[in-house]
Amino acid sequence: MAVELTVNGEHRTVDALSDTPLLWVLRDDLGLTGTKYSCGIGECGACTVHLDGQPVAACQVSLSRAAGRSVTTIEGLAGDDGGPHPVQAAWVAENVPQCGFCQSGQIMTATAFLAHTPDPDDAAIDAALSGNLCRCGTYQRVRRAVRRAAATMQEAK
Amino acid sequence: MGVETANNQRTRVSRRAFLKAGALAGGGLLLGLRLPPTDGTADAAGADGNAPEADTAFAPNAWVRIDTDDQVTVLVDRSEMGQGVMTALPMLVCEELEADWARIGTRFAPADEAYANRLLGSQITGGSTAIRNAWQPLREAGAAARTMLVAAAAQRWGVSAETCRVEKQVVRHPESGRSAPFGDLAAAAAEQPVPDSVALKDPAAFTLIGTPTDRLDAPPKVDGSARFGMDVQLPGLLTAQVVRCPVLGGSVASFDASAAEAVPGVRHVVEIDSGVAVIADGYWPAWKGREALDVQWDYGPHAGLSSDAIAQQFRRDADAGKAATARDDGDTAAALENASKTVEAEYEVPFLAHACMEPMNCTARLTDDGVEVWVPTQNQTASQEAAAEVAGVPKEKAHVHTTYLGGGFGRRSHTDFVRDAVACARAAGAPVKVIWTRADTTRHDRFRPATYNRLAAAVGDGTVKGWRHHIVGPSIKANNDMLGGEAVDSSSVDGAKDLPYGVGNVHIAYTMSNTPVPLWWWRSVGNSQNGFIREAFFDEAARAAGRDPYELRRELLADQPRYRGVLERAAEAAGWGAGPRHGDARGIALMKSFGSYCAEVAEVSVTPDGRVRVHRVDVAIDCGPVVNPDTVTQQMESGVVYGLSAAFDEAVTVRRGQVEQTNFDNYAILRMDQMPEVHVHMVASDSSPGGVGEPGTPPIAPAVANAILAATGEPVRRLPLTRAGFRPA
Structure with a gap:
């Protein structure tokens, strides 16, 4: 079909x-x-x-x-200029990925989340991302990267 | 930073090792001058994303390649499964080579004897050995290459090598102002003799080693470009799923392929050693073909096996009294007999799955005279041997392309998925990618052993005076025909046998009680269960002795400075002795494993109805010299999560001969809303390097159990917590 x-x-x-x-x-x-x-x-x-x-x-x-x-x-996800999305940049800055296999999904969830929740608190971040499993245990860095991306995106506005 | 910086550490370089690794000066090359391909099919792109020149001008040893375009490439001979070797190993080379880190390139090395892990005997990534193995040879490899580049420059300029300097891959002669980048010197350096010995830097002169360094593999892992095994693409590639007998040890009796073959896109339905393979144009037709497939199984002798029966077998074997002694200090029987108080307990831990996020997979293609496999493997040597065996070709005709690994944790040192792929490629007469579904990956994992344990401690005068630990459980080695004549599988007693506390009388025994459940190494192996059992029971004993568990540990580690170092650092960071900062109580535990010392404090709350939340974990790690501090921090964070996940809710159970767990809905791993804050503290020491991939895992389960004991007065003697009356909050 x-x-x-x-x-x-x-x-x-x-x-x-x-x-x-x-x-x-x-x-x-x-x-x-x-x-x-x-x-x-x-x-x-x-x-x-x-x-x-x-x-x-x-x-x-x-x-x-x-x-x-x-x-x-x-x-x-990259911007029109080909540069990384602020969430991707934050992920690199925080050295989030370990094996990396779950990270595409983490990043896609985070970008959609930040699009409607530009200034999230930690509980909201946890709630939004708890459906994305990571076996390497990068959760703490995911939290930090989401906060960093949110700050970057707020500044850019 | 010049070549002559602080060279008080002269090191003999084994000339044979360099020649064996393919030195140009030797004339014959074991390794070709071509770098592994970067055609986008399999090998991970280098950090810079640039394809290298096809021919490498300068290949002084197995790890360093320098092209005329000044590209320096390090061949990474360990597998990148998240633990950071793709960054840390090039750091070792780069430090001594004086290459420009900002431009360093990396490639995964092929399977070759030159890359054998000296600690494990073959090309394998496991046992937290990457840095321990590479610490000396990779620095020497960088130093040897630099020496040859400098010699080439000195010869060209007619000056002495000693008067030259190297910085950011440029050789300079300050007196004359001349300079040349590595790329200009590469061809001439290839004509220089390989040095018999090289000077390594004094650690005080390191500029890269010991500096927090960003992961080279982060950029490709955030834009989808990193190639995992699952992502391999080849012309004409088919996708296969293999249907295995759900009962452990069962086999195919017969099958009717007609309905499966009628599914559009299904090309072949064939029996292979492990089951029935459905080979199709893609994953979805393979799945639909598999759903339509009708297989009659021969369930074999284990169709009645259950976890309850296994638990009963362990107790029966414990009662039978036949045990091999792993350690016997003093007179433990007398100490227990004469103690003013004895504490006795039974501890149980379950079988565990690795649950790598990337399901098992491998891609194979038969060539005119051999076979190629693209595989996320921790074991290139075994993959090469397995591929060759199934393809029916000599080992040297089997080529292994290592991809990124979507998690390893020990699982990917096995080769069952390699065998599947080569068998399917043979049957199909085409390249085939075998993908295990999540259910295949879970049910047909090879598991961390379950064990049953009896412990007793002699307590008196406010201390512990005797310690007995009897372990009953299956042997990984016996399960894989690797035991030989040993009565004690060393991995079964790791972490128990090496009880560090000065209690005088210690008796550690092991009763091998084998089962049909397939076993394999799981992150930190025996330390993962024995760490919990030992450290949790220690707190029971301390409580019986009326002592603070931290203070009693300190006292009984009086002559163990590295243990005490991490214990004290973790306690200090966690505010031990003060009132709770987070939650209700703290628990502390420590383990030495894989050459490193690790202590952890967990701050935990427990509600009256048994809901447990871990708020914060302080980790103190002494792993000797640190190559990349950020890697160490990441691995401690990772080890804590892996161990905490298992402690909370992981268990593999068997019913009617079948593993009951299939997916993340019934094998629940830790989620982000259960993630504690983890703070990592490094304790400096100048001893030889220890591992970091595994040592963070063992202390977390007992630290949490000990916090629960402190909060509730009730010991946790069984994992996971969900099977001991608790739930994650």
């Missing part, structure tokens, strides 16, 4: 089984491997992308449901 959708601002046509999860459309059909598979049941957040601006677990969204909609992945 040929399905049309917008991925990172580009119009794409995908021919795949209609029940294929968006995760595997991105990874196998479009070659966008920055979005990670880890649990496949929406428990870990590793495959978080933005669907029309909202964070979703790409393993839980079928291709047919994504039809005609706009998807942003970690590869599409």
